[in-house]
Amino acid sequence: MLDIAGELHEWLEQGREFAVATVVSVDGSAPRGPGAALAVDADGTAIGSVSGGCVEGAVHELCTRVLADGTAVRQRYGYSDDDAFAVGLTCGGVIDVLVAPVRADEAGRAVLGAAARAAAGREPAALARVVRGPVELLGHALLVRPDGTSQGGLGGSAALDRTAAAEARALLDTGRTGVVDIAEDGSHCPGGLTLLVETSAPPPRMIVFGAIDFAAALVRTARFLGYHVTVCDARPVFATRARFPDADEVVVDWPHRYLQRTATDARTVLCVLTHDAKFDIPLLTEALRLPVAYVGAMGSRRTHADREGRLRAAGLGERELARLRSPIGLDLGARTPEETALSIAAEIVAARRGGTGLPLTGTDVPIHRDAEEGADDGREPEHGAPARERLVRSPAAGAAGAAGTAA
Template sequence: MLDIAGELNRWLAEGRDFAVATVVAVSGSAPRGPGAALAVDADGTAIGSVSGGCVEGAVYDLCTQALADGKAVRERFGYSDEDAFAVGLTCGGVLDILVTPVPADGLGRKAFRTALSATARGEAVALARVVQGPVKLLGQALAVRQDGSYEGELGGHPDLGRAVADETRSLLDAGRTGTFDLAQDGSHCEPDLTVFVESSVPPPRMLVFGAIDFAAALVRMGKFLGYHVTVCDARPVFASRTRFPEADEIVVDWPHRYLHRTETDERTVVCVLTHDAKFDVPLLETALRLPAAYIGAMGSRRTHADRDRRLREAGLTEVELTRLHSPIGLDLGARTPEETALSIAAEIVATRHGGTGLPLSGSHTPIHRDTVGPRPGRSARVAA
């Protein structure tokens, strides 16, 4: 649901009644993962998507019904063997969807408002909702912040609220979306509650080193994929806002020196486009010892061989060197800066999700596989 936070935040500000349908579990092949949402207001306006079209009509009807009767409901949609055009997922998967009414005067609106406004501001927050358990608790929500504070309540039980907030914070700290079980007394003994947690974290960083024409195309691709993009180059004449209007940050500094002082984490992507030993060797020596999600370096195979030799002389181990994607990108036959940026982005996506990079028509791997790591953007949809 947090992937449509901007529009829902506007609906809240306008005092609209609405219902939101959220994917809370997926099995088999499905076009969208946990956290995907469709919302419908009292006038029938719809935003978002839960299935890319397969069950949108039926889910829309559930939302209008929830608005009418004020009751949350959980429904399962799967493949129909008898009629591929019946309500179901013709791709063969199964979706569990929670539909929650959010009336303008409802008590649960405070939790939604907190989660949606924090997401819209780019702050870390998690929305926890009961997806299985007593009917009176179904759909009730808490918005949990990184410091452990929260808004909302669960059936007027403060002890249960605190227990859910504690569990939710653990998922938020990891930037994960998923479910956990609890008993109504907040313990893990004989659980009779299932809680779905959707985490929203600030976008991951893409660090592009080397202010060249290929970098300009990669900046645009990085923004399209939801990254916070920084361009760094030691040459002020090239590292300028005029050349990189879409970058979030432009830094004039020696690349390795900037990488030493800036923040990185397990979601950070590092793209080295300098292909100049005096820049990229000290930079990669630093990068390959950081917990980055992806590290790639541009250059010919001859440049790569020379770079590899220099890095080994600098003391990098075989394990550290295996993290380097060089030459950078997948083999798409790319020529132009835009095509090259696409090949780099394709390799980043394949690395993040464990993809092979092979044509789907010639492979037998699942089209929709479990996500390996948190996705960029506001909602990191990784099943716990």
């Protein structure tokens, strides 16, 4: 639905009543994915598309009917239907579409308006809606913002809204749209409800400094996790597109100079893999003063001790030094570039979600953390570390195997 946020915001401001059809699942070949939307107002005016033209006529008719009777419905179109050719879906795929009314008296109208306004203004937000479950819950909406505040509800319990908000924030962190299965009581047991979570945020950035072989593995892992990845190195012979085909950007520049001129925010992750003082010290001096999510640096413990001394000499205080993850990564006993990338990614996830980095076996910590339990509550923790960087470590945690052996 947020793909037509600008037009919907205008309709809502004008007081129009309409029904909006949203693709909630796709199986096989289909022109558009989950989140694609078509809206039809009381005059029959339509905006958007759910299938690139294949089933627009049938969905338009269904929108008109839903707007008239005020009841949300979920409809499947595809080759398994007897009327697949009649509605025009001849491409061989199956799509499920949720059609919900947005009338003047709809309780969720204000929530959809706030979501459309945020998306149209390029403000980060996530919209969670019930797309499978009891009829009375279909179409209920919950808007979640990065700071943890929310608006609306899913028509169930407070526990359901809390769980939905936590799941929505997880997708918002990565800028992804996706579906989540949870129970009506808010537990993570699948089968009761399916939520469609649409986000209006771009994916978070990871900037990898140092065009080494470990960087190539980290780039692949970061892309899998949903990051927009930039590789930066001052050496043009190493910072090439051929060596980093999976990176979104490859930049040839001095790391600290690039960091000064590029955009970062509270979700940005900075991984310093150069372990060379002439690059590391000016770069980390800049990085540790920025309000980013994570700053990690590769190197042995000897390298870290030397680096920390140099950073103090450069004017950094204990509050800033406490933010540095060095040696970078969790203690997984990593050796290969791929294993080291996994250890770094694991520490980033733990820092973001408030995880301990400990095995779940033999512990009683929650497997899933709600927003108020995680690291992203926006409050300033003790010892000066940013809230999203809190991580309870095991005594052995703190060094990736391969990262810890790098000189």
